[in-house]
Amino acid sequence: xAYDWQLSLILEYWPAFLGGFIxxxxxxxVTIVAGTVLGYVLGILLSLKSGYAKPLKVLINxxxxxxxxxxxxxxxxxxxxxxxVLLDVRLDGLTVSYIALSLNLSAFIADVIRGAIEEIPxxxxxxxxxxxxxxxxxxxxxxxxxxxxxxxxxMVALYINQFKWTTLASVLGVSELLHTADTIMIQTYxxxxxxxxxxxxxxxxxxxxxxxxxxxxxxEFFQQRA
Amino acid sequence: xxxxxxxxxxxxxxxxxxxxxxxxxxxxxRERIAICGPSGTGKSTLLRCLNLLQHxxxxxxxxxxxxxxxxxxxxxxxxxxxxxxxxxxxxxxQEFNLWPNKSILKNITEGPIYVKKLPVKRSTERxxxxxxxxxxxxxxxxxxxxxxxxxxxxxxxxxxQRVALARALAMDPEVLLLDEITSALDPPLAAEILRYLRKIxxxxxxxxxxxxxxxxxxxxxxxxxxxxxxxxxLVDTPAERLDEYYGHxxxxxxxxxxxxxxxxxxxx
Numbered sequence: 001x002a003y004d005w006q007l008s009l010i011l012e013y014w015p016a017f018l019g020g021f022i023x024x025x026x027x028x029x030v031t032i033v034a035g036t037v038l039g040y041v042l043g044i045l046l047s048l049k050s051g052y053a054k055p056l057k058v059l060i061n062x063x064x065x066x067x068x069x070x071x072x073x074x075x076x077x078x079x080x081x082x083x084x085v086l087l088d089v090r091l092d093g094l095t096v097s098y099i100a101l102s103l104n105l106s107a108f109i110a111d112v113i114r115g116a117i118e119e120i121p122x123x124x125x126x127x128x129x130x131x132x133x134x135x136x137x138x139x140x141x142x143x144x145x146x147x148x149x150x151x152x153x154x155m156v157a158l159y160i161n162q163f164k165w166t167t168l169a170s171v172l173g174v175s176e177l178l179h180t181a182d183t184i185m186i187q188t189y190x191x192x193x194x195x196x197x198x199x200x201x202x203x204x205x206x207x208x209x210x211x212x213x214x215x216x217x218x219x220e221f222f223q224q225r226a
Numbered sequence: 227x228x229x230x231x232x233x234x235x236x237x238x239x240x241x242x243x244x245x246x247x248x249x250x251x252x253x254x255x256r257e258r259i260a261i262c263g264p265s266g267t268g269k270s271t272l273l274r275c276l277n278l279l280q281h282x283x284x285x286x287x288x289x290x291x292x293x294x295x296x297x298x299x300x301x302x303x304x305x306x307x308x309x310x311x312x313x314x315x316x317x318x319x320q321e322f323n324l325w326p327n328k329s330i331l332k333n334i335t336e337g338p339i340y341v342k343k344l345p346v347k348r349s350t351e352r353x354x355x356x357x358x359x360x361x362x363x364x365x366x367x368x369x370x371x372x373x374x375x376x377x378x379x380x381x382x383x384x385x386x387q388r389v390a391l392a393r394a395l396a397m398d399p400e401v402l403l404l405d406e407i408t409s410a411l412d413p414p415l416a417a418e419i420l421r422y423l424r425k426i427x428x429x430x431x432x433x434x435x436x437x438x439x440x441x442x443x444x445x446x447x448x449x450x451x452x453x454x455x456x457x458x459x460l461v462d463t464p465a466e467r468l469d470e471y472y473g474h475x476x477x478x479x480x481x482x483x484x485x486x487x488x489x490x491x492x493x494x
Contacts, residue, residue: 124325127323128336129312131397132310133309142327145328
């Protein structure tokens with residue numbers, strides 16, 4: 001059976017698609033920033049060698065297990081019903097999506113950062129001390145850029161996935177790109193056009209991200225240590 | 227000759243193992259000392275103590291007549307600005323320890339710019355000169371004809387160690403501590419490092435204290451030779467009298483030619 005494509009639909013609804021796309025990008029960027037900051041802090045705390053940090057590290061590991069191991073969809077739906085009870089406030093789907101996506105990403109980033117810090121040999125720090133660098137300077141000029149260098153390719157992969165995970169917010173009624181397509185489909189019954197349009201948008205963005213990712217992996221800066 | 231370092235009754239322990247035992251040594255300006263001996267005898271620890279990377283548990287260390295650290299019963303007290311002292315006493319390690327996230331030039335200019343607060347332009351110029359001195363090209367042409375900074379991963383082991391030397395020299399140290407800097411290198415590359423050290427010596431007349439197991443360093447660079455064992459100095463001799471001690475069976479075991487190949491010996 002030949003399908004009668006009505007591509008004019010896309011032109012007709014382009015402001016809706018654009019709005020959905022912008023919200024998707026907003027979800028992606030905001031949760032990436034929040035998740036990265038939180039993940040960095042947790043990852044650094046996890047790398048503390050002091051014995052006092054042990055109980056803290058246990059807590060962080062529980063956090064990572066909880067927010068990292070639960071299927072994201074389960075996490076989001078659960079938080080949607082649980083957070084209002086816990087905080088005693090009404091939360092809309094968008095806010096819950098921001099929180100859940102950020103916390104989930106932070107769990108993965110904490111792990112990546114912990115791994116990156118473990119990979120930095122003490123000898124780099126010695127080399128800094130040896131020329132008289134005070135520790136804060138070593139932290140700022142040597143350790144931190146090295147964490148970024150080691151972790152960035154893995155982070156970019158996580159960031160690309162984060163863009164895809166935002167689709168789950170549609171379940172909570174957030175009118176991001178997928179939800180926009182749902183709405184258009186309900187209004188026009190043109191499911192194939194609506195979903196094809198957003199599929200192409202997702203492919204384009206992820207393709208772009210992958211190009212950046214592959215380029216980065218080839219860069220000398222990100223190759224293995226000296 | 228002025229005194230550069232003096233160690234008085236220095237003891238360093240790692241756990242229950244005493245690496246240095248009531249160690250006494252005076253090192254003078256313009257000396258180039260080769261230290262050899264079995265591993266675990268405190269040679270590297272000695273160098274790290276001089277740079278204050280390692281704190282002592284007993285005794286005192288003087289630098290140019292000034293007490294820099296004293297310790298008793300395991301409690302050390304540093305009497306100078308530790309970072310200022312380290313910037314005056316250069317050290318190069320066995321592993322090259324270059325920072326992989328920085329270009330060759332940045333590896334060299336990091337100390338001058340951020341520790342000595344020298345202007346970026348002057349530091350970079352100096353770094354280029356030092357690269358020329360150790361014969362490492364800090365730039366690489368790309369396929370598209372552009373010229374970009376080289377990173378440590380693009381260098382061979384010998385080149386990396388030479389950059390590490392340049393990085394230490396960029397701080398204009400008053401003394402250079404070299405901790406088995408050729409141990410991770412093949413004999414030809416080690417011989418090359420020796421050649422550059424001699425060049426550096428001719429140019430800067432900087433005192434050096436080098437831990438090595440290559441006899442060539444003792445013969446053609448050092449002015450004085452120490453043989454250490456179990457945290458003590460067993461042999462302390464001017465380098466030109468090395469041959470008198472070279473019969474010392476143990477010393478000979480820990481101070482060997484880089485290569486049995488005699489043709490290489492001729493090249494040195």
